[in-house]
Amino acid sequence: MNDLLTTAFSPDGFRQQGHALIDLLANHLERAQSGEHNTLNYVPPADMLAHWQADFAQVTPADPIALWADMLRYSNHLHNPRFMGHQVSAPLPLAALTSVLTSILNNGQAVYEMGMTGNAQERIVTNWLCGKLGYGPESGGLLTSGGTLANLTALLTARAVAGGSDVWLDGTTNRLAIMVSEEAHYCVDRAARIMGLGTEGIIKIPTNDRFQMRTELLETALDAALNNGLTVFAVIGSACSTSTGSYDNLTEIANFCERHSLWFHVDGAHGGVAALSNTYRPLVRGIERADSVVVDFHKMMMIPALVTGVFYRRDDDAFRTFQQKAQYLWADASAKDWFNSGKRAFECTKIMLSAKVYTVLRTYGEAIFVQHVEQLYDLARAFAQHVREQPGFELAVEPESNIVCFRYVGNETDPAQLNALNNAIRERILTDGRFYIVQTNLRGHVWLRVSIMNSLTTLEHLTEMLVMVRECAEDMAV
């Protein structure tokens, strides 16, 4: 081995760089959590690219500690309590630390012998959550790399079980379709189009004034689809939807699916976690009747991305998703063995996704998840109440989860002006950097949107943000 490789693999080098990195990150956490600094230091794309291009062009090697510090500087600081933007967690430090363990090990676990611990822990973690969802002993699950992939995986299982033909072997022979709320996450649409369903095969069910699927329209929509020659094989419920955090009525969808022998899938990437809380469990009533459920551990369970679970009411269904042999991997490709996870999961190199969840569960217990979700959901309700009390503001809808959509209206009544005003407010807040909020578009109207993802965020931070929104608006009106 030559000198460069010897140096790079030196355990002592790892030890020194590792300790320096831990200190850098501990200091970063302190600073971010203090909330005194910005949530982000916005730089436009071209300038950011130029910054890193200049760095990349340097002839002298980087000191990794200085490089990492620079990367921190131009990243978003989710541990800052004023970060209330996208639905990604401010991850638990313990879970983030576990990343370095799994990265050093780099055990793929598609095959049992390459990932003994990973496969066993995955079984335990998924069985635990199956129980929380209300599933019985025949249930089971697997972990995969993100919510989009998890929803695709579940829809592939649905196609195999309820699609009316064996598409895996015979290819697409009939016009397949799914039914889903118009407010569902775009990845459901994406999964269906990957499978070749096209626009016609994605039957969008309108939502009510609370942005929930109007389940009373399902029968008519199904009749129309059948008359049109489509084979509907699945209905997808959102728990919750992305833009507004609204929960579909899962019981009604379950009834409908049972009546028509359709696969019932729940995209619970964000809000499936409500099943863990006695207080918020009613939001997902009926989830235990779903054939499959997706839950992101990297959203409401404070695990760094990507770790998503796909859960099946009947574990055996999971073996129908992908039916393949790979001589160099499995001696018997048809055996339904829980411990070769590549048979049921999409990835061939499947990393130790369970390790972070297992470590957190064993160190803090499930109570940490329960307290987190209850605190965030409670806080969203309190913030909504506060918004309602402020003159010049309005709420899009009463929040059901920790997502709140609101806007500044002032005395303005023209819809186009209101949209422009709220877009401008959002832009100003982004470039200011103290707060991070996002926006969404609901039925043509622009709304400001917060996802409260951080346990450190309090009502004071939220009201402070609202003051800043008002100041931006009044400043621009002058």
Add this chain to the structure above:
Amino acid sequence: MNDLLTTAFSPDGFRQQGHALIDLLANHLERAQSGEHNTLNYVPPADMLAHWQADFAQVTPADPIALWADMLRYSNHLHNPRFMGHQVSAPLPLAALTSVLTSILNNGQAVYEMGMTGNAQERIVTNWLCGKLGYGPESGGLLTSGGTLANLTALLTARAVAGGSDVWLDGTTNRLAIMVSEEAHYCVDRAARIMGLGTEGIIKIPTNDRFQMRTELLETALDAALNNGLTVFAVIGSACSTSTGSYDNLTEIANFCERHSLWFHVDGAHGGVAALSNTYRPLVRGIERADSVVVDFHKMMMIPALVTGVFYRRDDDAFRTFQQKAQYLWADASAKDWFNSGKRAFECTKIMLSAKVYTVLRTYGEAIFVQHVEQLYDLARAFAQHVREQPGFELAVEPESNIVCFRYVGNETDPAQLNALNNAIRERILTDGRFYIVQTNLRGHVWLRVSIMNSLTTLEHLTEMLVMVRECAEDMAV
């Protein structure tokens, strides 16, 4: 915030646990690299599950350091030079450390403003590799979560550009097909079946005695497909194949694709890295003419999984893969902006995949990749020479990469007996634990298989492994 959450988010707790973890892992690296311990301590699936179930059932919270040590014990030790099993790297310690930085940050980068550094560094890293592949200034790439997803992404682009109809909008309206070597990785088959092509739509081209696609059969196969009413839209070359590490003749496939206006995709997950080496570059001659190429950074570039690049000869093609709007993400969904990577990549929560590659490149330069691949490819050739010189052994094929398939034959001539013998040898080596090798099945014959993935592995380790194979065989023959 209640006490449990306060404790869990304490920067001081992170600092203490982090330093302890770094020491645990540094000690682990020392021990693994010394090669004195086992590569794995094999435990059967049911026993491993029972072990972790007993741990999970404990009432007292875990000490995470003790828990992590236990997880190390029952994992595979890829940094042990006697580990020569699956195609996953013994990752660079610096790259593994970067994982904790990206995990703490947890910046999704589908949207520019959530991942400024990640998007800019991804652009730089992918442009760098585009140049190495021989692509021109119109090229571009993106990073995604693994080779299976990368191949699926490229085939979706191929379908959109060369599929003859807009499947994304109109659904599957014609019988689509791809052409690929029978020795290609199973994920290409998987991707095609996800898209609804079925068995008929995956035209397997036989291989020659070096397990390379017989490109002279492509014309006939295409004629037969067209006569059968299929629309062939892509040909996939393997660089290299999984079982034997053989490189398809990419120039011949490029010529064929150009003649028939088909999309030319190269699965270079393992061996695309040869493009970095002056010595081994001839193996991938013609790759610069591919419309898309996939390269895993977690195979031959020592980055922890998953980090895979999809590279396009024309960057604009990437924007045709997924055509969607998501109001809460992008103001203008149709703009071809490099900096909102969720428009071109599968994932919505797309983590900072580029950070590890960028850190390694800036600290060690690309020389570290070049030296690594050349050392491993050289070593495989030396090992093959050694196998040829040993009585009682035979090689499946002269190795082109760092993958070598061989078997013990002794005086046995019966094919079934030889298969049983080599299976038994492999099983015994696995449970012994000093070495880790795998096996594969080529045209009905069982072969032992090594992928030399670790810079610390030397010819001495490989010859020592061969001695053990002989001892196992002779022991069983008694």
